[in-house]
Amino acid sequence: MPEIALSKTYDYIFAGYGAAASLLILQLHHKNLLDKLNILIVDPERKNKNDKTFCFWANKDEDIVKDLKHLIKHSWSNVLIQNAGNTPLAPLTYHHISSIDLYDELLKLEKSYNWDRLISAVDKVSSDENGAFIIAKGEILRGKKIFDSRTPIYEKTKAGETHIFQSFVGWEIETNRLIENPDTCRLMDFDVEQKGSTQFMYVLPFSPTTALVELTRFGSEILCETAAEKQLQDYIHKHFGEFKKQAIEIGCIPMSNAEIRNDTLKDVVLLGARNYKVKPSTGYAFKNMYHHASELVNSISNLKTPKELNVEHAKAPTGRFAFYDSLLLHILKNKPQNGKIIFQDLLKGVEINTVLRFLDEKTSFSEDLKIFAKLPWSPFLSALFYKITQMSWFRPFILMLLCLLLIFLGKGTFLQSIIGYGLLITGLITVGIPHGAVDHLIETGKWDSKKAPRFILTYLLQAAAMAFLWYLLPELAIIIFLVYSSWHFGQADGKQWGFSPVLSFIWGVFLLFYILGTHMKETNSITSIIGHLTLPIAFPSWVIIPWIIWSIIRKQASFSLTLIWLFLSSQLPLLFAFGIYFIGQHSITSWKHISAHLKLSNRKIWLQSLPFHTGAWIILMLFIYFYPASKGFNVQDTSQWGIFFIFIACISLPHVISMQSLYTKKSD
Ligand SMILES: Cc1cc2nc3c(=O)[nH]c(=O)nc-3n(C[C@H](O)[C@H](O)[C@H](O)COP(=O)(O)OP(=O)(O)OC[C@H]3O[C@@H](n4cnc5c(N)ncnc54)[C@H](O)[C@@H]3O)c2cc1C
Structure with missing residues (x-):
């Protein structure tokens, strides 16, 4: 060389x-x-x-x-x-x-x-x-x-993406008896056990007595040689009788979007x-x-x-065929038992030439529809539904509909209150408080009984320090609360929409003051009690328009829709506007960041949050009971919700500190 x-x-x-x-x-x-x-x-x-x-x-x-x-x-x-x-x-x-x-x-x-x-x-x-x-x-x-x-x-994989494998074990065999029609290959013969995946055989005859017989699996688990052995043996015996194994092909191709x-x-x-x-x-x-x-x-x-030569920038395929692929991958991963029926229906109901042109991405849209008509609908519809819910615009779109519904029900009406408060409480229990109750996992990823007592103590001390500051200097406490809330909200949203740290903070400040400033009367009725401060000027709801224009230029549908529902929420009571942001946008976004970091399912995270989540509610009850300004607390009186905000301020300080460490880790 x-x-x-x-x-x-x-x-x-x-x-x-x-x-x-x-x-x-x-x-x-x-x-x-x-x-x-x-x-x-x-x-x-x-x-x-x-x-x-x-x-x-x-x-x-x-x-x-x-x-x-x-x-x-x-x-x-x-x-x-x-x-x-x-x-x-x-x-x-x-x-x-x-x-x-x-x-x-x-x-x-x-x-x-x-x-x-x-x-x-x-x-x-x-x-x-x-x-x-x-x-x-x-x-x-x-x-x-x-x-x-x-x-x-x-x-x-990000939301809506799937990564599975096509794995196969093939034997090149020599048969004793002659193979019928050696110029005929067998594609996707599903006459094999599925074993919780989508499995089929290929037979490629090379001569009247030799062939490659290959067991192929589509799924999350890779087919290994020992697992394939019995199935290959049984299949070959059934179709070709006695045989000699001459060579083995083992392979694995990622099926991934x-x-x-x-x-x-x-x-x-x-x-x-x-x-x-x-x-x-x-x-x-x-x-x-x-x-x-x-x-x-x-x-x-x-x-x-x-x-x-022009430099190419490789990009993941987009367009309708990439979309079909993503639906099929989703089914193959999550409902592998449907793979067999889908492929069988495809091969039975559609002419093979059309199938191959479809796989070559050469069919027209109307041909695609005719092909889909031959396939079982329900797995595709449920995959489609899942895909839609995973699209970044879906959540803000639902929040926009929610704002419209609450506006339509009328300010202060019984129905608006029932639906609004009902969703607020449900949201707080399911994600609002729990998203801040797994901070103990952020450092180590699991419950660490040695570190936990120190962590809990520090956490409680930080919260208590905030409560104490509020007790002593409410003006300073409320300003500090507004600053770290802006930072924290901006940080989570900024990650989602790819903002720089400075822009994230600017966004956080704008957002918080937009919600408060478009509800000046209610805001001041709360802040004057809990912080002895009031907003000097109201925010007209149209100040959000430059952000909307900018989001359209950036072509970020989820950001545009968020701005639209924020604009609509200026017509709702403050608690609903803030609650929809806090739960529907902030908590769910942070939850996603936490679950990506911990690599745990939503259910597991929620269960892990339960002790701290329960603890938070107990502290809230004690807080309401003992806090001096809470005497005669009345849920219907918005101004008295200030107590709740002081509580949120106290428990969110250690949470903001924890999340800061997570976001710094993520950007390393
Ligand atoms: C067993 C098998 C059978 C397949 N059969 C078919 C089929 O029938 N029809 C079809 O259309 N597709 C088939 N595919 C899919 C696809 O065609 C092949 O994977 C094909 O080999 C991809 O070509 P490639 O050049 O991208 O990758 P490869 O052919 O895998 O080549 C990549 C090369 O990069 C080298 N490499 C890796 N890391 C480094 C490094 N750090 N530095 C330098 N070199 C490196 C590897 O050694 C390898 O030689 C098959 C795939 C497999 C695995």
């Missing part, structure tokens, strides 16, 4: 030398675009094993078939579909390429061009003012263009799985990668120099 010179700058560096890089190099070679180029290939694997079976369907006139004809090992013109029998695929054909044939072809090119090859992992792909570079084996190697097809790393961790770097082109070329709902990628390579080769041949 030629020595790698530290200072050498290559024309192209291929970080990763798998299918995507191979397909690109082949096409560049066919167009004579590799002559006189210095090329470096870096991959930790030698690529001398047959590790994958690449299958794809195509029309005989398609370029992929013409270009890769010499590599195509087997082709099938019919498919056997369970309950639908033997079906011709024409005009399509299902093709198979062994990965080793592709790698061997590349090895020949590598030798004839005399490229450099480094058997090593690339530790970093980056770029600076001098261009793009990689770091491998501790050395910096520069490339005018770097093609990065290293195995992707997926970000943690989560984001892939990628930096947008000048002169770095992302390829293959790293550039979202794997279709999330099927795991097929080969044809997508071929087409992507063709696009790149066209750009390179038009521009002539690699330096001019």
Whole structure:
């Protein structure tokens, strides 16, 4: 292997030398675009094993078939579909390429061009003012263009995203008896136990006596060899009788619509799985990668120099097919038992050519509707409902409807009070108080009996200090309360909408004073009692309009809708306006941040919050009973709710401090 010179700058560096890089190099070679180029290939694997079976369907006139004809090992013109029998695929054909044939072809090119090859992992792909570079084996190697097809790393799934696996164990077998119709492949035969996932068999006959029989699983759990063994054996015996196992294929493809961790770097082109070329709902990628390579080769041949090639910014696919994929992934993850019936109905009810065009994302919307009409509706409807509820605009939209309803019911009416206070109390019990009752978990993630007593004591002392300050200097206490509330509200909202810390604080101040200032009379009736302070001027409700315009420019529907319902809430009593913000926006948003940090389900967090949550209510009762200003407390009298706000101020001080540590951790 030629020595790698530290200072050498290559024309192209291929970080990763798998299918995507191979397909690109082949096409560049066919167009004579590799002559006189210095090329470096870096991959930790030698690529001398047959590790994958690449299958794809195509029309005989398609370029992929013409270009890769010499590599195509087997082709099938019919498919056997369970309950639908033997079906011709024409005009399509299902093709198979062994990965080793592709790698061997590349090895020949590598030798004839005399490229450099480094058997090593690339530790970093980056770029600076001098261009793009990689770091491998501790050395910096520069490339005018770097093609990065290293195995992707997926970000943690966000709401509405799903990450599962297509895992498979396949045996290449030799049978004693002749395989009927060796030009017929079997796709998705569900005549196997589902084992809590979606499982099926593929059979690809290579000759009248040899075939690849593969058990495939769609699901969260990866199929292992031992788990597949009995099912493969039973299936093969049932369909082909006695057999000899010749080779094994084990693989796993992420089925994911989560984001892939990628930096947008000048002169770095992302390829293959790293550039979202794997279709999330099927795991097929080969044809997508071929087409992507063709696009790149066209750009390179038009521009002539690699330096001019446009940098691509890989983005997760959007659009209707990505949406269909996300629905199916959701079903496969959460109701895997529905997978079998969905795929069976699809293959039984829809012509196979249409199914394959649909999977190639080539069908029209009206064809899509006809396909959906053949599928069971309820799993898709429930997945759709779930998706909608996870959309960022959904919660503010519901809060907007709630504001409209309360306005419609009329100020101070019996119905408005029943519904408003009912929701307020329910919200406080379910999320409002509990979201601040899991601070003990933020540090360690679990109940730590050694640290807990100190934590609780500090917590109570901080709360007591605030109560004491309020008792001594209510003016100062209320100002401090308003400042840390603005900080805290702004912090949670700012995280949600991607604001900087300064903007978050500005937003927090505006928001709090908007709610208070648009209810000046009620606010002053409370603050004058609990803090001996009043707001000097009222806020007209229209002052929110610049924020609305800005949110529209930012194209943040959830922010725009929040501003709209805040605007509407200026027409509601103060307690409802503040309660809707505190519970519907702040507590739920913070809860989501906490649950992402703790990686616990909502139910578990709520249960873990219960002792502190209960404690908080007990302290509130004692507070109301003992606090001097609470004598004769009357729920109907808004001004007397001040007692409740003092209580909130006391218990929220330690909570704000805890959440500050969580948010600083998150942004590390
Ligand atoms: C077993 C299997 C069978 C498949 N069958 C099909 C099929 O029939 N049809 C289809 O359409 N799709 C199929 N796929 C999906 C897809 O086509 C393949 O995963 C394909 O290999 C993806 O190409 P790629 O170049 O992105 O990744 P790969 O081919 O996996 O290549 C990535 C390369 O990067 C290297 N690498 C990883 N980390 C580093 C690093 N840090 N530095 C340098 N190099 C690194 C790896 O060693 C590897 O060589 C299959 C996938 C698997 C796993």
